[in-house]
Amino acid sequence: MNVRTVLILLGLALATIFALVCVLLTRGRAPSACQHLPPEQEDPEHGQSLVFADLTPEEMAQVVRYLRGNLGVQLVEASRARPSDNCIASVELQVPAKAEVLRFLDGGGARPPREALAVLYFGNQPDPNVTEYVVGPLPAPTSHRDVTVPKYGGKVPYHRRPVTAKEYLDINGLIQRELEKAPRFLAACCESDGSDLVTLTTAPRGFKSGDRATWFVLFHNVAGTGYYLSPVGLEVLVEHGDLHTSRWQLLKVFYNGRYFASTGDLEREFVAGTLETIRLKQPQPDTVLGSMRPRRPPDFSGPLQLEPKGPRYSVRDNHIIFQGWSITFGMSPSSGPRLFDIRYRGERIVYELSLQEALAVYGSNCPGGMSTRYLDGSFGMGRFAYELVRGLDCPYTATYVDRHYLAELDTPKTNQNSLCIFEHDSSVPLRRHFSDSQSLYYGGLRKNTLVIRAISTLINYDYIWDFMFHSSGAVEVRVHATGYISSSFLHGQGTDYGNRVGPHTLGTMHLHHFHYKVDLDVDGQLNSLETQDMEYELVEDPQTMQNTVERLHLRRARLEREDEAAFPLNAPMPRYLSFASPNPNKWGHSRSYRIQIISFAGKHLPTSSSMERSVSWGRYQLAVTRRKEEEPTSSSIYNQNDPWTPTVAFADFINNETITNEDLVAWISVGFLHVPHAEDVPNTVTVGNGVGFFLRPYNYFDEDPSVDSPDSVYLSSEQDPGACGANPLACLPPATACAPSLPPFHFGGFLNL
Numbered sequence: 001m002n003v004r005t006v007l008i009l010l011g012l013a014l015a016t017i018f019a020l021v022c023v024l025l026t027r028g029r030a031p032s033a034c035q036h037l038p039p040e041q042e043d044p045e046h047g048q049s050l051v052f053a054d055l056t057p058e059e060m061a062q063v064v065r066y067l068r069g070n071l072g073v074q075l076v077e078a079s080r081a082r083p084s085d086n087c088i089a090s091v092e093l094q095v096p097a098k099a100e101v102l103r104f105l106d107g108g109g110a111r112p113p114r115e116a117l118a119v120l121y122f123g124n125q126p127d128p129n130v131t132e133y134v135v136g137p138l139p140a141p142t143s144h145r146d147v148t149v150p151k152y153g154g155k156v157p158y159h160r161r162p163v164t165a166k167e168y169l170d171i172n173g174l175i176q177r178e179l180e181k182a183p184r185f186l187a188a189c190c191e192s193d194g195s196d197l198v199t200l201t202t203a204p205r206g207f208k209s210g211d212r213a214t215w216f217v218l219f220h221n222v223a224g225t226g227y228y229l230s231p232v233g234l235e236v237l238v239e240h241g242d243l244h245t246s247r248w249q250l251l252k253v254f255y256n257g258r259y260f261a262s263t264g265d266l267e268r269e270f271v272a273g274t275l276e277t278i279r280l281k282q283p284q285p286d287t288v289l290g291s292m293r294p295r296r297p298p299d300f301s302g303p304l305q306l307e308p309k310g311p312r313y314s315v316r317d318n319h320i321i322f323q324g325w326s327i328t329f330g331m332s333p334s335s336g337p338r339l340f341d342i343r344y345r346g347e348r349i350v351y352e353l354s355l356q357e358a359l360a361v362y363g364s365n366c367p368g369g370m371s372t373r374y375l376d377g378s379f380g381m382g383r384f385a386y387e388l389v390r391g392l393d394c395p396y397t398a399t400y401v402d403r404h405y406l407a408e409l410d411t412p413k414t415n416q417n418s419l420c421i422f423e424h425d426s427s428v429p430l431r432r433h434f435s436d437s438q439s440l441y442y443g444g445l446r447k448n449t450l451v452i453r454a455i456s457t458l459i460n461y462d463y464i465w466d467f468m469f470h471s472s473g474a475v476e477v478r479v480h481a482t483g484y485i486s487s488s489f490l491h492g493q494g495t496d497y498g499n500r501v502g503p504h505t506l507g508t509m510h511l512h513h514f515h516y517k518v519d520l521d522v523d524g525q526l527n528s529l530e531t532q533d534m535e536y537e538l539v540e541d542p543q544t545m546q547n548t549v550e551r552l553h554l555r556r557a558r559l560e561r562e563d564e565a566a567f568p569l570n571a572p573m574p575r576y577l578s579f580a581s582p583n584p585n586k587w588g589h590s591r592s593y594r595i596q597i598i599s600f601a602g603k604h605l606p607t608s609s610s611m612e613r614s615v616s617w618g619r620y621q622l623a624v625t626r627r628k629e630e631e632p633t634s635s636s637i638y639n640q641n642d643p644w645t646p647t648v649a650f651a652d653f654i655n656n657e658t659i660t661n662e663d664l665v666a667w668i669s670v671g672f673l674h675v676p677h678a679e680d681v682p683n684t685v686t687v688g689n690g691v692g693f694f695l696r697p698y699n700y701f702d703e704d705p706s707v708d709s710p711d712s713v714y715l716s717s718e719q720d721p722g723a724c725g726a727n728p729l730a731c732l733p734p735a736t737a738c739a740p741s742l743p744p745f746h747f748g749g750f751l752n753l
Helices: 003-027 046-052 057-070 098-106 148-152 165-179 183-190 263-272 612-619 728-738
Strands: 086-094 115-122 129-136 143-146 197-201 213-220 231-239 249-255 258-260 314-316 319-322 325-332 336-344 347-362 373-375 399-407 413-437 439-458 461-470 475-483 487-489 498-502 505-508 510-520 526-540 548-559 566-568 576-584 590-598 620-626 662-674 690-698 712-716
Touching: 046 098, 046 325, 046 336, 057 086, 057 115, 057 129, 057 143, 057 399, 086 129, 129 148, 165 197, 165 213, 165 231, 165 249, 183 231, 183 263, 197 231, 231 487, 249 263, 258 263, 319 439, 325 413, 325 439, 336 439, 336 461, 347 461, 347 475, 347 612, 373 612, 475 510, 475 662, 487 498, 510 612, 510 690, 526 590, 590 620, 590 662, 612 620, 612 662, 662 690
Parallel strands: none
Antiparallel strands: 086 115, 086 399, 115 129, 129 143, 197 213, 213 231, 231 249, 249 258, 314 319, 319 325, 325 336, 336 347, 347 373, 347 510, 399 413, 413 439, 439 461, 439 712, 461 475, 475 690, 487 505, 498 505, 510 662, 526 548, 526 576, 526 662, 566 620, 576 590, 590 690, 620 662
């Protein structure tokens, strides 16, 4: 063999070795299909969306600094303020007027000035009151104006202010001092000296305007579990309306069906042997009713939602874009999540979609439970939206967003990762058809939905707020209730008001009602309200003229005035109800969006109730009114503590004005009756406890807009269904190699309390 032949063979061998090495090196790599797709980048509204952006911590701090230097009064930080002090209660965004915003968004006008709304409690004044100031312009404020009287028609009396954490702390101090007067009773009834008992507030706080007397229910406290299921049978009524805490007093005591003038009287009756006492054991962590500690070792084999090529949506500041959707999001510290300027395919559909209020009305044969009507906006549905648990509250790979607020402190606080955004595969087709006649084919589309979620923890209950956006152009709004039920001590005829769920625990019946504002702008601001429903008409058969047939007939109507468009709760309502544009689609029908409500609401408070006007939005499952800048919300944080003279009464919004070709708002109520049962322990489950509504296109388009979705699948008898190029489902097996690198689990939700 000559040298040339040897060199040729050596070269071939080296080439073969090089090729094998390349194969081995690339075998473990992700295929090129795994390259992450850049999220949708086209975002012309991004800069515009900031007109709705919640205040930054820096802006909040600037507002506090300005108020401290320019009001001319001494301000005490709210976390330390007594009722007789002045303090800043909260600072949040002052949402600019719609006309100004639309001039900026649509007309090329100037950007509205950025301003803050500051709520102050003035207790150190001859006439104590609550005052609201608009402060601006941000980020460096130079002026403020008092908007209280223009906004509410008068001053806000001081007794209407929400109860602060400092006030609750002082009340608990008073209760503890009073409990020390009944040591032998507490040792016998509860194996306690009182220091390990916790209180739960009720509301409202009395029976007439000016009252500030609250029933507090006492429970055994066990670390690591909810105390709400361990009542001890003791409830106390505390008067805390005076500006001076030294004058607060315990007015009444309730125990096991009986009322007493004081804890001293309770102790004397116990010592005398005339008090029937239920002797409770101190609950233990491993056996306490309602423990959520796992009872089995963890199992990690459940399904996991992944995005092989990364998210198909983009989030910049407060703006989201996803497959034709454009959404601006925010969070009110009091009323919770709110969305603005919702557009599909470049057209605005909704100007504002916001939660307004959550009401819980309880029943019991104990004084605290029987009088409770919680208005959660007063407590803070946005403020108490805490950090979400990655992989449980939202998918592991969701996008998590921090929210900031300033309430009862002079420094802003951050609830990190308290709002999440994700694309959800609902595992049901959005639409599909299998053809087995004439031609053989299958067509379908996966129901993938963009979800915006926050979860508020309001004492015992957790509310899951979902806003969902479908490729059909529909918007879905849903709320689920979970968390702990509230309970009373079981005595007498307690089961007339709920079910027994523990040895001495009555799960008390209650109503959940939620209210939403939907400012629809369907193909423009000017809309009308149209209804459609069905009737049967008896007609002669045209062929025989002898027989009759019940023919289904469509009944159409246009509602002209607000009174016609106020539909009482649980009363029949037209099955189709739409906001209609004066402009037609290709087929000659008004471009419209339909409102479809999914609710199982219980009965509303009787209108004869002295506090009903404060929740008069609950009279209606739907009410449509003309939009007015002076009617921005259906409730108020001040309604909780003075429901007898409500600061905002929604019933006044309905005054029979014309609603034809006007800028209209739909106010929607949803809810359900909850009679707690054994399966509500340890927690109420979300299954069956969800309500909401849809906003669905109705002749708005010329066809279903989802035909343009990249997720469509079409199979025919003439094609190879396994070809990845023609069938995206055939691309899934190689895509499973594209599992993303998941971030480490982290949860800091306990650090900011």
